[in-house]
Amino acid sequence: MTPAQEARLAIREGRHTGPTRGLAPGFVQCNLVVVDRSLAVDFFAYCQRNRRACPVLEVTDPGDPEPQALAPGADLRTDLPRYAVYRNGVRERDRQEIRELWTPDSVGFLIGSGMSWDHALERAGVPTDRYRWVLRTTRPTTPAGPFHGPLVVTMRWLAPAHVPVAIRVSASYPGSHGAPICVGDPSALGVDLDRPLFGGPVPRCPAGLVPVFWACGVTPQEAALAARIPLLIAHAPGHAFLTDLEADRHRLP
């Protein structure tokens, strides 16, 4: 078994229930969105129109919970540690599996995650173990069908010498958000530092560190809130799906 397969098994069996950062280093991690087939075209168009935030790495056939390209044998209903469930624009309690919510018309979208290149950043000498948040902005996404809402970003605080390295490393993974969209002042994006979606309260930025912002795969969850569709299932922020795809093979050719 690969490290990714081992991690998925531990998750499926309930032995790992926390965030996936640092699990199976070097394997591509994905954000998950599950919608009904009737909304799949609109959601696909939403991803296409906002593809820095929502790069689709795989879409499953209706009803099939197995990502046949990225993780043969895996099951999207059980192999993520925590799921966020949105009904009519309201987030319900998180779940550890979604077997009873899955239908023959469920379509799963696997969307690239910036966690995929954490390992590459570490190898390049850029620490990734702290100073990382998921935050709303006031920048609107491009709507499609019922889906609309603000862009969500991942903010990392980096040492000045690490900024160009992190930009170059992340840029070589366009399927996992690619390069940052902004560096510096959070107000340029209207970033809401007061209500992080993941990462805990944001302290004052230590002197000398630089905020760097990447488009984030949690963006569709804000669109789910705004669209008030009957049901949208996603990964809980930070609790991603581990694929069998090695990040180094997912880099730019």
Add this chain to the structure above:
Amino acid sequence: MTPAQEARLAIREGRHTGPTRGLAPGFVQCNLVVVDRSLAVDFFAYCQRNRRACPVLEVTDPGDPEPQALAPGADLRTDLPRYAVYRNGVRERDRQEIRELWTPDSVGFLIGSGMSWDHALERAGVPTDRYRWVLRTTRPTTPAGPFHGPLVVTMRWLAPAHVPVAIRVSASYPGSHGAPICVGDPSALGVDLDRPLFGGPVPRCPAGLVPVFWACGVTPQEAALAARIPLLIAHAPGHAFLTDLEADRHRLP
């Protein structure tokens, strides 16, 4: 008016009816596919699973013939010089406009084209005015719903010193097929040199030139033949849609 807008107007008014290579140099050109909304999810999934051949740059809302992101004011029903029409897996006669085939459920997909970086190749000293064909291979694409079929490639013959330049230039346009998928022997891909889809008969390769192969946006038309869906409309090979997007701004960030 930009050169792309001028070219689209000339096409709409019937003043330009031929291939689009060399028109509005430096603007992104797109392959077109139009399917009914009922097949749009499957076709979108087909593009995602074969995205080297089918990088979707825009998808229109059902019934809306205007590509609002890439060419505001344009009309997909009239602004391409020639359309290929496939009914139940049979190619009908080509058309110069498709107004009467367009319905409130028509969804247009604009797919990147390698012609988008012809201008960048020229600037880098690589001639693009000859030795260019669109050819079937025996390599299968990944199916989705009814869509399946062989990969189609663009073959160019290049001087040995131009090969690395062409690879680096095209690689920086991942939305327009990106880097080649193969260099050298056509038999590695099972390329059918006898029945080119565009470019005329293939002569013997002059000594010293190297065949280079890119995934091609004509691939969906082979899938239309294989899928035998009631109706699929596409650009006629070589007769692409000119967008307002400048290729240099479409390069990798």
